[in-house]
Amino acid sequence: MTATAGAPAPSSTGQGGGPADDAGKESADTGPISAISPADSPVSPVSPASPTAARPLPPALPQTPTPSPEGSRPSRNAPVRLRALDGLRLLAALMVAAYHYGGRGGEISQAWGSSPREQFPTASTYFAYGCLGVQIFFVISGFVICMSGWGRPLRSFFASRVSRLYPAYWAAILIVTAVFALPWVAFKSVSPSDTLVNLTMLQQPIGVDRVLGVCWTLWAELRFYALFALFVVLPGANRQRVILFCAVWTLGAALADAANQPFLELVLMPQYAPYFIGGMGLYLIHRYGHDALAWGIVGLSFLIGQHYAVAELWHAPNPSFFSYRSTLGIVAIVAFGYLAVALIALGKFHWANWRWLTLAGALTYPFYLVHEHLGWVVVEVLHQKLNIPSYGTFALTILLMLFLAWLLYRFVEQRLTPVIKRSLTAVRVR
Structure with missing residues (x-):
């Protein structure tokens, strides 16, 4: 992650913080670090076995599973909110915050x-090691x-993604x-023109x-x-299409990396693709039960994903570097992310059905968006000016x-998200 506002984008998977993907009110993702929202992601239209009745799904989500043209066994029909996924997302965000506050320089x-x-x-x-919360975010995002x-x-x-990502982001x-324009704040701010471009997220x-x-x-x-929209949503999501998408993306990302072509790497994201693909494979398992192809997708994506995490974050012990992460530690945390989502997908955490997890x-x-740069200002005030340990x-x-x-969620997201979604989905009558 950058240490200053306006620094160039990192080229690595784990050097920043992440999530946009995404859970919140429209997805369970970036999230970004995944942007996931309570409405989209943790509510599962089909879940293997739920001991508790869950909230009804929002209107945008299907209440019953789509029949499988391949004849695969779908999960039970009772809608279940995967609150444990909400909790895992917050844990990943706190990992990233720990990294930004105490695990790096800058x-x-x-x-x-x-x-x-x-x-x-x-x-x-x-x-x-907290920067690896980004990889966990991406796995969750693929699932959600x-x-x-x-x-x-x-x-x-499209409407669900835009309405979920942009309100809190704009705020x-x-x-x-x-805050960075305040005269007593010493951290660098970007130019007014660049700030306006930032509102586009491009x-x-x-x-x-x-x-x-x-x-x-x-x-x-x-x-x-x-x-995902181009190759799965547009033609219509089903098990066979998602499996094909995962297979083609995995191969394409590997070839893009081998070809060393910047445009292909930009589009196919070889260093991030395994995590999204692994999350999609885990959703297939959640929806249809144990399946050799889906488990193969998950296993292959983990093997490739841990390679990229180690390649980006490991270095030989060097006292001039801020930190040293062991190969075993990096692999273990990536494995934890896959395992945690897998257990949730298999229904092992349906007992974690506390309502506060939905708020979490x-x-x-919004926490992921504001914590880094505003955290610099708060830390300086609390520690250096108020002498708090x-x-x-x-x-x-x-x-x-x-x-x-919470303020952003309550007064920005809850008010703007429904308005933007209605505006984008409204059918105009000529």
Whole structure:
């Protein structure tokens, strides 16, 4: 992730923070770090066995499973909200926040007044692994987008994504820009022109400075949405089509990496594709039960995904680097993300049906958007000006960012998302 607003986008999978994908009110994704929303993702139209009755699905989501043309066994029909997925999303976001506050250098060192390694001599070693929350976000996003796009026409899918991603994002852009413009805030802000471009969420391909460091993951999410919409939603989602899409994307991403062609790498995202593909495979297992092809997709995507995570985050021990992550630690956290989503997909966490998890999932996306850059300002005020100890500052900053996320959810997302969705799905009569 970038250390400053406006820094160039990272080229690696794990060096930033992520999620846009996505869960919140329209998806369970980036999220970005996945943008997922309570309405789209955690509510599953088909779940293997649910001990508890769940909330009714929002109108945009199907209440019953689409019949499988291949004759595969669909799951039971009772709609179930996958609240454990909401909780996992928040956990991934907190991992990224720990990384940004105590697991890396850059502007956060300026906020603390010294390196986070001095502030957290032991914990900083573990905080450095928090950037892998992005990979977990992407796996969740693959699961949620596959679920939310099932049985949905392209127009509805487009409206759900736009209405979910943009309201909190616009608010975060404006808030961070306003705060960084304050005379006593020392952190760099981007130019007014670049700020306006940032409102489109296309600042990275255009090549302008970013207001939010975490928005590189949203760019990955947008490309995933476009591929999924074109090859799955547009022709109509079914098991065979999703399996074919996963297979072709896996092979295409590998060939793009081997060919070293920037355009192919930009479109097919070889370093991120395995996580989205793995999430889609896990949704097929959730929807249709155990299946050799679906498990093959998940297994292959994990094997490739852990390679990219290690390639981007591992380096030989070097005292001049802020942190050292072991190969085993990186692989273990990636495996944890796949395993956690797999257990949720198989219904092993239906007992985790607490209502507060739905709110936790709703706060994940706005929290992810605002926590990094505004966190620098809050840490500096609490630690250097109010002399609050490091761990107290860390905890208070997390709580304040969660409170701001709640304000964005309550007064921005809940008000604007339905309006934007209705506007985009309304049929005009001539």
